[in-house]
Amino acid sequence: MNYGYIRNTAIDSEGTMQRQALSPYAIDQIVYEEQYRSNDQLAEMIDGLQEGDQVYTASLTCFAQSLNQLQALLERFTKKKAVLYFVEEDIQIDQTLKQSFTELVHLLTTFQTQATSLMTKAAMEEAKERGVTTGRPRKKDDNVNRAIELYLSGDYTLKQIKELTNISKSTLYRYLNEDY
Numbered sequence: 001m002n003y004g005y006i007r008n009t010a011i012d013s014e015g016t017m018q019r020q021a022l023s024p025y026a027i028d029q030i031v032y033e034e035q036y037r038s039n040d041q042l043a044e045m046i047d048g049l050q051e052g053d054q055v056y057t058a059s060l061t062c063f064a065q066s067l068n069q070l071q072a073l074l075e076r077f078t079k080k081k082a083v084l085y086f087v088e089e090d091i092q093i094d095q096t097l098k099q100s101f102t103e104l105v106h107l108l109t110t111f112q113t114q115a116t117s118l119m120t121k122a123a124m125e126e127a128k129e130r131g132v133t134t135g136r137p138r139k140k141d142d143n144v145n146r147a148i149e150l151y152l153s154g155d156y157t158l159k160q161i162k163e164l165t166n167i168s169k170s171t172l173y174r175y176l177n178e179d180y
Helices: 016-022 040-048 067-080 101-129 142-153 158-165 169-179
Strands: 002-007 029-033 054-057 083-086
Touching: 002 016, 002 040, 016 054, 029 040, 040 067, 067 083, 067 101, 142 158, 142 169, 158 169
Parallel strands: 002 029, 002 054, 054 083
Antiparallel strands: none
C-alpha cells in the first residue's frame, strides 16, 4: 500500500502544496493531520503499516516536529520494514544516502530551524484563537505622553514635536489612533 502523509502547517494550512509535491506518486490513501502539533493520524497510520508499505511525505518538516521525534519515527518505520520517502529532500529511508556528511548536517540543521519556526507559528495561531495577544506589550513612556500633549496643544508642528521628544510621526499617530 502507498500512503501520502500531509500535515497542516502555518504556510500550507490546507495541504495544497504538499498534495502537489506528492501528485507524481501512485498513492492509494492520503493521511491528513489537521493540527500541526498533533500526531494522531500519523501514529494510527504507522500502527497499520505492513512490511513493504510505502509512505510519501513532502518534506522532513511536514513529517516530524523535532530531531528526537524524527529519530523515533524512523526507528518505527525500520521495525515495520516500511519505506518512507521525503520528496523535497529526495531521501528514501531504506537506501544508502548519497549526500556527504556536510550536506547531511546542513539538511538536519535546516530541518530543525524550519520545525522550530513551524511550531512557534502554530503556538501563536493557537494563542490568537484563544484571544491571547502575542508579542511585547506596548508601554507609553513619558516622551509619548509629552508628544501627545504637544500635538493636542496645536502650538507645535510634527517636526518640532519630533525634535523635542524624539517620537516619530508614525508612532505619534499610532498612539493617537489608539487613544482618541
